[in-house]
Amino acid sequence: MSSTSTQSLLDKIEPHVLVTAVINLDNLAKNYTRIVAELTAGVQLIAVIKANSYGFGAIQVSKRLWYEGCRAFFVATLEEGIEIRKNLPDGAKIFVFNGVFRHSEDLLLKHRIIPVLNNACQSDLWIQQAKKLGKKLDAVIQIDTGIFRNGYSYRNVGSNFDEVRDSLNLVFIMSHLACADIPDHPLNRLQLERFKEILMYFGNVKGCLSATNGIFLGKEYFFDVVRPGKSLYGFSVREDRIGSMNPVMDLFSRIVQVNHLQSGDTVGYGATYTADRNMTIITVGMGYADGFMRKFSGFGHGFLGGKRMPVIGRISMDYMALDASEVQESYLEIGNWVALTNDTDYTLERWALELDTLPHEIACRFGPRVRKTYIGEV
Numbered sequence: 001m002s003s004t005s006t007q008s009l010l011d012k013i014e015p016h017v018l019v020t021a022v023i024n025l026d027n028l029a030k031n032y033t034r035i036v037a038e039l040t041a042g043v044q045l046i047a048v049i050k051a052n053s054y055g056f057g058a059i060q061v062s063k064r065l066w067y068e069g070c071r072a073f074f075v076a077t078l079e080e081g082i083e084i085r086k087n088l089p090d091g092a093k094i095f096v097f098n099g100v101f102r103h104s105e106d107l108l109l110k111h112r113i114i115p116v117l118n119n120a121c122q123s124d125l126w127i128q129q130a131k132k133l134g135k136k137l138d139a140v141i142q143i144d145t146g147i148f149r150n151g152y153s154y155r156n157v158g159s160n161f162d163e164v165r166d167s168l169n170l171v172f173i174m175s176h177l178a179c180a181d182i183p184d185h186p187l188n189r190l191q192l193e194r195f196k197e198i199l200m201y202f203g204n205v206k207g208c209l210s211a212t213n214g215i216f217l218g219k220e221y222f223f224d225v226v227r228p229g230k231s232l233y234g235f236s237v238r239e240d241r242i243g244s245m246n247p248v249m250d251l252f253s254r255i256v257q258v259n260h261l262q263s264g265d266t267v268g269y270g271a272t273y274t275a276d277r278n279m280t281i282i283t284v285g286m287g288y289a290d291g292f293m294r295k296f297s298g299f300g301h302g303f304l305g306g307k308r309m310p311v312i313g314r315i316s317m318d319y320m321a322l323d324a325s326e327v328q329e330s331y332l333e334i335g336n337w338v339a340l341t342n343d344t345d346y347t348l349e350r351w352a353l354e355l356d357t358l359p360h361e362i363a364c365r366f367g368p369r370v371r372k373t374y375i376g377e378v
Helices: 003-011 025-038 050-054 058-068 078-087 105-110 120-133 162-167 186-202 212-216 348-355 359-365
Strands: 019-024 072-075 093-096 113-117 137-144 168-174 249-261 279-284 301-304 307-312 320-323 337-339 370-375
Touching: 003 019, 003 370, 019 025, 025 058, 025 370, 050 058, 050 078, 050 359, 058 072, 058 078, 072 078, 078 093, 078 105, 078 113, 105 113, 105 120, 113 120, 120 137, 120 162, 120 168, 137 186, 162 168, 168 186, 249 348, 348 359
Parallel strands: 019 370, 072 093, 093 113, 113 137, 137 168
Antiparallel strands: 019 249, 249 279, 249 337, 279 320, 301 307, 301 337, 307 320
16 A cells, blocks of 8 residues: 555544554455465365454454455354354354354354364264254364364374264364474474374365465365465464565554653653663554553654654553654654554564564454554455
8 A cells, every 4th residue: 555545544534543553455355365376276265263353353354355255264252253144144154163162052053153173072062952953063173183272182083983973064174283383393294194194084074274374384284174364464473474475454653742852861661761862752642551562662663754763662551652863853743643564664574573472462452442444345
């Protein structure tokens, strides 16, 4: 998006809104198309839109992905699934990672949400529901091949699954890679081989092993279904692929204060930054209440007037400070927007790399004061 169109978009935001995330759904669509193009024939893509689409807005994201041809979606919780069901056409398939819990069976059926069954307790509940209705219900079985988080242990495959196969319609079998972001990690190959053995046991049932970084490992990891999440939103979380997807979010905050410091003046709580010269700093209206955590203090940059402005001092609940000494005074007006990311060279993904965290950890934390502004909404 050009700087002119960005400014035009920002100009329309009410003056009391101090932070906005500009979410480019056109770039989301480009990422979706790119992933589809990399898949081999017959491989289905199910988009992961859990956690409010990693903080990007699940309703807007799922509607745009549906428009682009995506017909199936993963959520984490039943509540997420119900919200998406209300906003998508009847033909959408929705799968819930957390599965079925006692007394949630009727809601899953009412909203046509397919559970991922992670253990015998969940399978028993769904089988009982199927017998009660006198029909096979759709389900996904998750087998833990080495992450030891959710799913049946791979060690138990070969026992106690006859009733599952006989009573339910298994849409596919899934597992989850623990180290797909480390391409040469030996656990990737080990989990792959374990998953192949599992599929042999279940027979003519489809397989789903890979999320984003599993897809990046190559065709051998595709199987019948893939489930990208973060790559749709412009992230790879593999250092060798940083910047390989189109950035989908840029972050902006307004100037709320301009201060001119003398050498020796300190900035913010704890006086953690001391000016080593006369300098100009600005305060922008974003802090840890908005999701920009206190541990981000002293990291990152803002952009204004073609200049890069380092974050200085400690981030507080509502504010953070940037060194604007190189910026022309004409740009330093109260209420002007400062870019905290810049999709030409300083994306949320690169900021996360600098902070040794995940870009979607940052995006998921953005609070209700961060106004989401969309490009390409349908």
